[in-house]
Amino acid sequence: xxxxxxxxxxxxxxxxxxxNALGSKHCESCQTPLIYRYLWAIGAPAAQVAPGExxxxxxxxxxPQIWLDTYPGTLAYVPQELPDxxxxxxxxxxxxLHVPTVYxxxxxxxxxxxxxxxxxxxxxxxxxxxxxxxxxxLWSQVSAVRQVYWLWQxxxxxxxxxxxxxxxxxxxxxxLRVEGWRVRLRQFVxxxxxxxxxxxxxxxxxxxxLDGTPIDGTSHPDQPAQPTLQRLAEHWxxxxxxxxxxxxxxxxxxxxxxxxxxxxxxxxAAQLNQLLLEQAAQHPLLMQVASLSDPGPQRSxxxxxxxxxxxxxxxxxxxxxxxxxHWAIVCDGIGGHEGGEVASQLAVRxxxxxxxxxxxxxxxxxxxxxxxxxxxxxxxxxxxxNNVIAxxxxxxxxxxxxxxxxxxxxxxxxxxxxxTPFGTGNAHELYLTHAGDSRAYWITPRxxxxxxxxxxxxxxxxxxxxxxxxxxxxxxxxxxLTQALGTRDGEFLNPTTQRFIVEEDGLLLLCSDGLSDNxxxxxxxxxxxxxxxxxxxxxxxxxxxxxxxxxxxxGHDNTxxxxxxxxxxxxRQIELFEPGISSxxxxxxxxxxxxxxxxxxxxxDPQGEPIAAKAASSGKLKRLLIGATLLVLLGSAIGLVVWxxxxxxxxxxxxxxxxxxxxxxx
Numbered sequence: 001x002x003x004x005x006x007x008x009x010x011x012x013x014x015x016x017x018x019x020n021a022l023g024s025k026h027c028e029s030c031q032t033p034l035i036y037r038y039l040w041a042i043g044a045p046a047a048q049v050a051p052g053e054x055x056x057x058x059x060x061x062x063x064p065q066i067w068l069d070t071y072p073g074t075l076a077y078v079p080q081e082l083p084d085x086x087x088x089x090x091x092x093x094x095x096x097l098h099v100p101t102v103y104x105x106x107x108x109x110x111x112x113x114x115x116x117x118x119x120x121x122x123x124x125x126x127x128x129x130x131x132x133x134x135x136x137x138l139w140s141q142v143s144a145v146r147q148v149y150w151l152w153q154x155x156x157x158x159x160x161x162x163x164x165x166x167x168x169x170x171x172x173x174x175x176l177r178v179e180g181w182r183v184r185l186r187q188f189v190x191x192x193x194x195x196x197x198x199x200x201x202x203x204x205x206x207x208x209x210l211d212g213t214p215i216d217g218t219s220h221p222d223q224p225a226q227p228t229l230q231r232l233a234e235h236w237x238x239x240x241x242x243x244x245x246x247x248x249x250x251x252x253x254x255x256x257x258x259x260x261x262x263x264x265x266x267x268x269a270a271q272l273n274q275l276l277l278e279q280a281a282q283h284p285l286l287m288q289v290a291s292l293s294d295p296g297p298q299r300s301x302x303x304x305x306x307x308x309x310x311x312x313x314x315x316x317x318x319x320x321x322x323x324x325x326h327w328a329i330v331c332d333g334i335g336g337h338e339g340g341e342v343a344s345q346l347a348v349r350x351x352x353x354x355x356x357x358x359x360x361x362x363x364x365x366x367x368x369x370x371x372x373x374x375x376x377x378x379x380x381x382x383x384x385x386n387n388v389i390a391x392x393x394x395x396x397x398x399x400x401x402x403x404x405x406x407x408x409x410x411x412x413x414x415x416x417x418x419x420t421p422f423g424t425g426n427a428h429e430l431y432l433t434h435a436g437d438s439r440a441y442w443i444t445p446r447x448x449x450x451x452x453x454x455x456x457x458x459x460x461x462x463x464x465x466x467x468x469x470x471x472x473x474x475x476x477x478x479x480x481l482t483q484a485l486g487t488r489d490g491e492f493l494n495p496t497t498q499r500f501i502v503e504e505d506g507l508l509l510l511c512s513d514g515l516s517d518n519x520x521x522x523x524x525x526x527x528x529x530x531x532x533x534x535x536x537x538x539x540x541x542x543x544x545x546x547x548x549x550x551x552x553x554x555g556h557d558n559t560x561x562x563x564x565x566x567x568x569x570x571x572r573q574i575e576l577f578e579p580g581i582s583s584x585x586x587x588x589x590x591x592x593x594x595x596x597x598x599x600x601x602x603x604x605d606p607q608g609e610p611i612a613a614k615a616a617s618s619g620k621l622k623r624l625l626i627g628a629t630l631l632v633l634l635g636s637a638i639g640l641v642v643w644x645x646x647x648x649x650x651x652x653x654x655x656x657x658x659x660x661x662x663x664x665x666x
Contacts (some may be wrong), residue, residue: 006054011035011073022060022070033523035072038129040100040120041065042187045108056106062129067119069103076104076119078471085118088164088188090465094453094496096122098157099185102468121470124177124184135176135183136239144244145279145503146181151236151251152276152501153183155269158232165191167227171235180447181504191226229265233258250275270370277368280501281418281425286567287325289313290539293560294547296514303333303340304512304560305348305406327355328562329410332438332512334484339404343389343486347406350388354381355412368416368427375497378433382408382485382495389486405486407436408495409452409510411564413502428502428568435483435495439516441509441525442500445533448525451498455483502566505533514559515550524549532565539563 010018010027017029026033041049042065049061059067069076082090089102100120108117124132135150142150154170161167166188169175177184233255240251254275258268291309295302307329308316316324331347333340358377362369393403409432416427432440437454453459457480458472472478483493507529515521528545531537543561550559 006057006060006070008034008036008068009071009073013073036127036129037069037072037103037121038062038123038125039067039069039103040123040125040187041067041106042118042120043115045115046117049108055108059106066125066129066131067106068129069119075470075474077106077116078104078468079116082465082468083116085190086468087465088161088166089120090462090468091164092160093459093462093469095157095160096453097449097451098153098183100124100187101462103470104468120187124179124186131186132177132179132184134174135178136173138178139239140242143279143503144247145276145283145501147239147243148247148251148272148276148279149181149501149503150178150183151239152269152272154232155265155272157183157185158229159265161188162191162227167191171227171231173235180444181501182449229258229263229268247275247279273371274368276501277416277418277427277429278420280428280503282420282422283425283428283503283568284570285413285426285428285502286565287413288539288565289325289328289562290543291328291560291562292540292543292547293558294551295558297551297555299558301341302558303335303344304514304558305331305333305341305344306510306560306562307348307352308562323352323356323359325564326359326413326415327352327411328508328510328564329408330438330510330512330560330562331485332407332436332514332558332560333404334406334481334487335398335402335404339398339402340406342392343404343406346389346392347385347408347485350385351381351410354384359415362414362416368418369414371429371499374414374429374431375433375499378410378412378431378497379495382410382433382435383490383493386485386488386490386493390489393486403487405484407434407438407481407484407512409434409436409438409440411440411508411510411562413566430500430502430508430566431497432500433495433497435485435493436481437479437516438510438512439521441511441521443507443509443525443529444504445526445530448522448529450521451500452496454479455496456481503568505567505569506565507532508564508566509546510562510564511546512558512560514554514557515546515561517554517557520549520553539565 006022007019008022008024010020010030010032011034012018012027012030012032015027015030015032018027020027020034024034039059041047041059046065046067049055051061051063053061055061055067058069058071060070062068086102089100092099093101100123103119103121105116106119108115126132139147154176157170158167161169168189168191169185169187172189175186175189177186236251236258237255240248240255243251254268254271257263257271289308291306293302293304293306307327308323308325313324329348329351331344333342333344335343358381389405390403398404412431412433414427414429414431416429417424418427432451434440434452435455437456438452439454440451442449442451456478457475458469458478460482461467461472461475462469466472483495485493509521511521524546528537528542532539532542543563546561546563547559550561
C-alpha cells in the first residue's frame with residue numbers, strides 16, 4: 001500500500017494516454033467521460049485500511065471501507081469459484097433498488113494472512129462517495145406517509161432475505177440507509193453467525209409461520225438464533241414511539257401484534273398496507289403526461305408503440321374514460337417492420353380494453369384490492385396479450401428468430417379510493433409491469449432511480465448465481481433478451497410487477513432502449529428534472545428534447561418516450577400548460593401496408609394493396625368493433641377469474657351485491 005496520489009484511468013480501451021488527475025471530468029486525451037465508481041469494502045481487513053491509502057495499485061481509500069476504483073474500465077478480480085458469501089447478493093439482484101451488488105474482490109496481504117476483500121457497488125452512496133444517512137437519523141424529519149413507506153419496504157424485504165439467511169441485515173441500525181423515498185442496505189448481515197459462514201434457515205414446517213419463524217417465538221436449541229418478527233418488532237418500537245403523531249398509535253399496535261405467537265408476515269403486511277394507503281390518500285395527486293415516438297435517423301419504420309398519444313388523451317377527456325393519465329405504456333417491437341411494429345401495436349391495443357375493464361371493476365369495488373391481487377391480474381392480462389401475438393406467429397408459420405414479439409414497460413396509477421379524515425382520497429399506488437429491456441425511471445431534482453431490471457442474459461446469469469454483473473456484461477450475448485411478449489407461450493412468460501407509492505413530487509419516465517442505451521438517461525436526467533419541476537420547461541418540450549438526445553447520441557434504433565409528472569405538494573408551478581393533456585401533437589406511428597395486413601389479418605394483393613381494403617369500409621369497421629368488444633370482455637373475464645382466485649371472499653360479496661341489485665331492478 002502507498003500514500004501516493006493515483007490517477008484515474010480512462011475507461012476507453014483505445015485511449016492512447018488513459019491516465020488523468022483525480023477530479024477530472026473528461027479524459028484529457030480522448031475526452032471520454034471519466035467514471036468515478038465508489039465501492040463498499042466488506043470485512044475487518046478492509047476497515048483497517050486508512051483513508052488515503054492506495055490498495056493493490058488500483059483502489060484509493062476515500063473513507064473507512066469506501067474505496068474508489070481508479071481502473072473502472074477493467075474488470076475486478078473474481079475467483080474461479082464464487083464463495084458462498086456472495087450468493088445472497090446474486091440471487092437478490094432483482095431487489096437492487098434496495099440491496100447492493102457484488103463488484104469483485106481485492107486480494108490483501110500475502111501468505112497465510114492473504115484474504116480477498118469483497119467489494120460492493122450500488123451501495124447507498126452518492127456520486128462523491130458519501131454514505132447516505134441512516135434511517136434513524138432522518139426518521140423524525142420526514143412525513144408520516146414516508147415513515148410508513150420505509151417500514152413497508154423493510155417488511156417486503158423480510159421474507160426474501162430470511163430465505164437466504166441474511167434477514168439480520170434488517171436488524172442493524174447503521175446498515176439501514178435512506179435515499180429519499182427508498183430504503184437501502186449497506187451490506188448483508190448473515191444470520192446466526194456474525195463471523196464467516198452464512199447460516200441457511202430451515203424450511204418452514206408445521207411449527208413455523210410462512211417465513212419460517214417459530215410460532216412460539218423461540219429458536220430450536222440445536223439451531224443458531226434466527227431473526228424473527230418478534231425481534232424486528234423490537235427494532236421498530238423506538239421508531240413507532242418517535243413517528244409522526246397520526247401514525248404513532250397504529251404503528252405501536254402493529255409492533256405489539258408482531259410480538260404475538262403465530263403471527264404471519266402476510267397479516268402484518270396487510271395491516272401496514274392499509275395504514276400506508278390511508279396516509280398517502282391524505283395528499284393531493286396531480287398527474288400530467290407527454291409522449292413522443294420517433295423512428296430515428298437510421299430506421300425507415302417505427303417498431304415502437306406507446307400510450308397515451310395526444311389523440312388518446314383528447315378522446316379520453318371527451319368520453320370521460322378513466323384511463324386518462326392513469327395508464328402509460330411503451331412497447332419496442334422485435335422482428336422487423338413487418339413483425340415488430342405489429343407486435344407492439346397488438347400489445348398496446350389489446351391491453352387497453354383490459355386495463356379499462358380493470359378500472360371499471362375497481363370503481364364498483366368498495367374494498368381495497370391487495371397488491372398481490374392487482375399484480376396477479378396485470379400478469380394475467382399480459383399473458384393473454386402474449387398469446388394473441390404468439391397465435392399470430394403460429395398462424396403465419398413464423399419460427400425461431402422470425403417470430404415477432406415486443407418488449408413492454410407499463411405504468412398504472414391505480415385510483416383506489418381510501419376514506420381519510422378529510423374525505424375520500426386516491427391511494428397513490430403506482431404499479432409497474434415490464435418484460436424485456438424497455439425501462440422505467442423515477443426522477444426528481446435530487447436523484448434518478450432505474451426502477452426496472454432488464455430481462456437479458458447478463459441479468460439472468462447474476463440471478464442464477466453464475467456470474468457477477470460486470471463479468472456477465474462481457475458475454476457476447478449479454479444484451480440478448482430472455483423475455484418478450486409473443487415469442488413463446490404465455491406459461492413461459494414471467495413479467496415483473498412492482499408496486500410503488502407516489503409520496504413525493506417526481507417524474508416517471510418510460511422509454512425504449514433507443515434512449516436508455518449507453519446510459520443516456522443517467523447522464524442527462526439532471527438537465528430536465530429541476531426545470532420541469534420549477535415550471536421552466538414543459539413536459540412536451542422535455543420529451544421532444546429527450547427524443548432528439550436519443551437520435552443524436554444513440555441513433556441506432558427507434559425511440560419512444562412517455563413522461564408522467566406526479567404532484568403531491570400544493571406547489572402548482574408545473575402547470576404551464578393544460579393539466580392532463582400535455583403532449584406533442586403526435587399519434588402512434590403509421591404502419592406499413594404489409595404490417596396493416598398482419599395486424600388486421602388482411603392478405604395483400606400482388607400490387608401490395610390489402611384485399612380487405614377493397615371491401616366496404618363498414619365491414620372492416622364492424623370487424624374492428626367486434627374485436628375490441630371481445631377484448632374488453634376478455635379483459636373483464638380475466639379480472640373476474642383472478643379476483644375470484646386471489647380474494648374469494650371479496651369476490652363472493654360482490655356477486656351477492658350484484659345479484660341483489662338485479663333482483664331489486666326487476
